[in-house]
Amino acid sequence: MSDITYKVPTMQEMSGKGESPEVLFWVGCAGSFDDRYKAVTIAFTKILNKVGINFAVLGPEESCTGDPARRAGNEFLFQMQAMSNIQVLNGYNVKKIVTACPHCFNTLKNEYPELGGNYEVIHHSTFLQQLINDGKITLKGGGEYKGKKITFHDSCYLGRANGVYEAPRDVIKALDAELVEMKRCKTKGLCCGAGGAQMFKDAEPGRKEVNIERTEEALDTGAEVIAAGCPFCMTMMSDGVKNKEKESSVKVLDLAELIAKNEGL
């Protein structure tokens, strides 16, 4: 299909050659281990390759940011993780980080500075938006998503937690797609149900699962694609769509996947 050989350089290789990348791609645990999210990692890596970004990953040297431990109350574990990550990052003199996980994004950007890790951290939605604005990604008109209804599910840790609402929407609009909003969106967006370490335990007893409530809202828009920008939202919304038996007509896709697909990557 494409004639590029994809490369995924690690920091270790790069520093061995005395080079340093423009940006570090922080893959995150879900991006590394979760089957569904690995596809997002791959899509984003393909885009980085295609655009010719000088990037690197930590590879086996990466480890959990500690976010779920911190939200579940285990500050010790969080700080142990944070400090060892900071040692690695500072050891490589990392300046700029991009990540496809809003939880990693929030932790690296807001919580590492107090522990000695100061980096410019951006979420991949903002990164993609910048590539589009700079003309580095030029979306071919009449692509796969032209005119299709796409709704964006705000991740709490991207939106309310850090005020990023427009970047993901700009990316969708750049696809020439019709962006449709859910009843609760942006500052009023409803959580997928997985934040605050909920991903790692069953929900408390209640009437309904949060992801079902949210999926119903997304389906109500009539969108063919539910776009997400977070591994946990991805899982929750995909499960919701499955539960509603709508998998054949509605896809849950990450922003990077949308761009990569549109570009035929």
Added chain:
Amino acid sequence: MEYISQIAFLLVLAIAIFFLTRRIRTIKNNIQLGRKADRSDNKPERWKNTFLIALGQKKMFKKPIPAFLHLLIYGGFLIINLEVLEFIIDGIAGTHRIFAPALGSFYTVAINVFEFLAVAVLFSCVVFLIRRNVLKVDRFKPLAGWPKLDANLILVIEIILMLAILTMNATDQLLQGRDEHYIQTGSFFFSSFLIPLFENMSISTLVFVERFAWWFHIIGILAFAVYVTYSKHLHIFMAFPNTYYSRVEPKGKMKNMNDVTTEVKSMLGIDTGATSGEPPAEVARLGAKDANDLEWVSLMGAYACTECGRCTAECPANITGKKLSPRKVMMDTRDRIDEMGKNIKMGKPAEEGNPLFSDSYITDEEINACTSCNACVEACPVNINPLDIILQGRRFKAMEESSSPQSWNAMFQNIETSFAPWKFPPTDRFNWAKKLTEEK
């Protein structure tokens, strides 16, 4: 004999001031039971928030209709209370409408404006009573007992106080026509509609009604001021400091526990910069077991909470039927801190009774259900942060009691041993790239 009403007035005033200052001191002491929190950063942003959110009620306007009615009550009540100044001077000096001669026709205009506001307040209070009791707006449904009574009482009291002002002005206008001793103020638009009710009364009855309304209004206002401090209506004052001291950092940021940092650094052998030989500062309880383990800002939030339920209405856990309600988190915190304050007053240890994070107040089931989505923080019109309290509770459960849910303990263990929340061999972390680099 002629000073009797002045003496009576001074007495009433003194009693009100006594109760008011006593209660304010109690609240201040209760808030100070909380832990220190440094909120001296970013003053311009703080003033901006206070101006826009507390004074300007910016966040209220997410729901325009209640916001508008609330604005009428808030504005009306504040401005009408300028008149209370005249009441107090008249009461002490034994005068009648002391500002009228000096202000002349401006006085007539001012009173007409006050009357307009009084009618606006009256109207809004009636609509609010209907919303609460007839239309049964969803977010008010869970309130029962005292919180429900409190909300209704305040609306009824405001209606009665406004009626008292209008009655007083109506009878005063009649008296001005019949007795030249009365200061001529010109006519008042709204209260003149009430004149037919009193027209047939004798002068002495009119004097009685006018004086009764005057006393009723001023005693009502003073009693209201005291009552407010025992009620959710404390938000009238607390909204301002609460907004000023609310967090100005990104909402996603959790406060770092510096005690833990010191410990972790020494475990990892990182230089902490602390001079050796210095005795380690006593490490306080990790997280919060009780209300006094929370920061004072959280406790102030508990007194600032209006029990409006905007937070709970947006809470994903609550929407889907879980027990968690951020409004209840704030109400429980206030109840417990009140109880702790009472313990101290009675010479008992503050901690007596059940702690805040226990089955009597905020249960494990509640704090475990939170997704830390910040919807409650975003929704609160006075910038209260229930999430902060929930997370402090979780810290105590995880680090002091090791009583986190089983699957969280498993997740902790995975992070410790595999450096990921799932149990995958760390060496597999980079496997995703293999497929890609082999792909053409």
